[in-house]
Structures are given as C-alpha cells and as structure tokens.
Amino acid sequence: MLMAGGALAEEGKTYSVNQVTDASANTPSHMFRFEPDLLEVPLGATVKFDNFDGNHTVISIKKMTPEGGPKFKFSKMSPDRNVTFDTPGIYGVTCGIHGRFGMAMIIKVGEDNAEDLKSARTVVPGGRMGTKISQILDRLEDK
Structure with a gap:
C-alpha cells in the first residue's frame, strides 16, 4: 500500500502527522494545515499527532468516522496523542x-473501497473545512 507522497505503508508502523502554522502563507487554508493532509495506512496502524504548540487541537469528525472506528479529541495537554486504526474506512x-479556516485532513485505513469514498462524500461538512475535505477526497478518487 502506498502512502501519500509515494512512501510505502508498513503494518505495525507508527505514522506521524504534524500540525502546521505558516504565517508566510497567502491563504488561511495554507496557513493552518495538517502535513500530510492525506494519509493512507494499513489496518492496525497507529497515527501519532505531533507539533502541538498550544494553538491546535485534533478532533475526529463525528460524521466522518466509520462505525466502530476510534473517535478522538486531543489538545496540547493530552498525554497520549496516538490513535490505532483497527476499523477500515475514511476518517x-x-x-x-x-477547522473554519480549512484545517482538515483524511486518513484512509485499509484497502481502496469505492463505497467508503462514496459514503464519505455524503457527510462532508460545510465551509472551508468541507472544501478542503472535498479536495482531498478528489485526490483520493483520482489515484
């Protein structure tokens, strides 16, 4: 399985996601962002959310969490910012x-599934967050 950026995903590995604040960016959606904004991992993978500077939180989008999948909410004060994904789907x-500035990302867990993508598109939130998520889903669909 390939991760965003072409890196090979390995089972049992921990993947890192950074939260970025880039004051030199021209738009809010580039100023506040996750890197990567699309992460593809195998079942059982753990994702660690790094770079908490006190100005960011990490929240699973309730309607974009597969049934049985982990729901999470982290802040700088959270002692453990790791999530293990044992349920396939698009998170x-x-x-x-x-989020109102478009700071959002997608984690795709498991093999490609057209139904997961179709289902995710029906619950995309509104505003800049929804625009960002739709753009990421477009990239995922084009793969």
Whole structure:
C-alpha cells in the first residue's frame, strides 16, 4: 500500500502527522494545515499527532468516522496523542480551533473501497473545512 507522497505503508508502523502554522502563507487554508493532509495506512496502524504548540487541537469528525472506528479529541495537554486504526474506512480529522479556516485532513485505513469514498462524500461538512475535505477526497478518487 502506498502512502501519500509515494512512501510505502508498513503494518505495525507508527505514522506521524504534524500540525502546521505558516504565517508566510497567502491563504488561511495554507496557513493552518495538517502535513500530510492525506494519509493512507494499513489496518492496525497507529497515527501519532505531533507539533502541538498550544494553538491546535485534533478532533475526529463525528460524521466522518466509520462505525466502530476510534473517535478522538486531543489538545496540547493530552498525554497520549496516538490513535490505532483497527476499523477500515475514511476518517475525517480537523482542528477545533482552525477547522473554519480549512484545517482538515483524511486518513484512509485499509484497502481502496469505492463505497467508503462514496459514503464519505455524503457527510462532508460545510465551509472551508468541507472544501478542503472535498479536495482531498478528489485526490483520493483520482489515484
């Protein structure tokens, strides 16, 4: 399985996601972002959310969490910012503070499934967050 950026995903590995604040960016959606904004991992993978500077949170988007999948909410004060994904599907993630500026990402767990993608598209939130998520889903669909 390939991760975003072409890196090979390995089972049992921990993958890192950074939260970025880039004051030199021209638009809010580039200023506040997750890197990567699309992460593809195998079942059983753990994702660690790094770079908490006190200005970001990490929240699973309730309607974009597959049934039985982990729901999570982290802040700088959270002692453990790791999530293990044992349920396949497409997960939406946002920052509770900067989601309105488009700070969102997708974690795709398991093999490609057209039904997962179709289902995710029916629950995309509104505003800049929804625009960002739709763009990521478009990239996922084009693979």
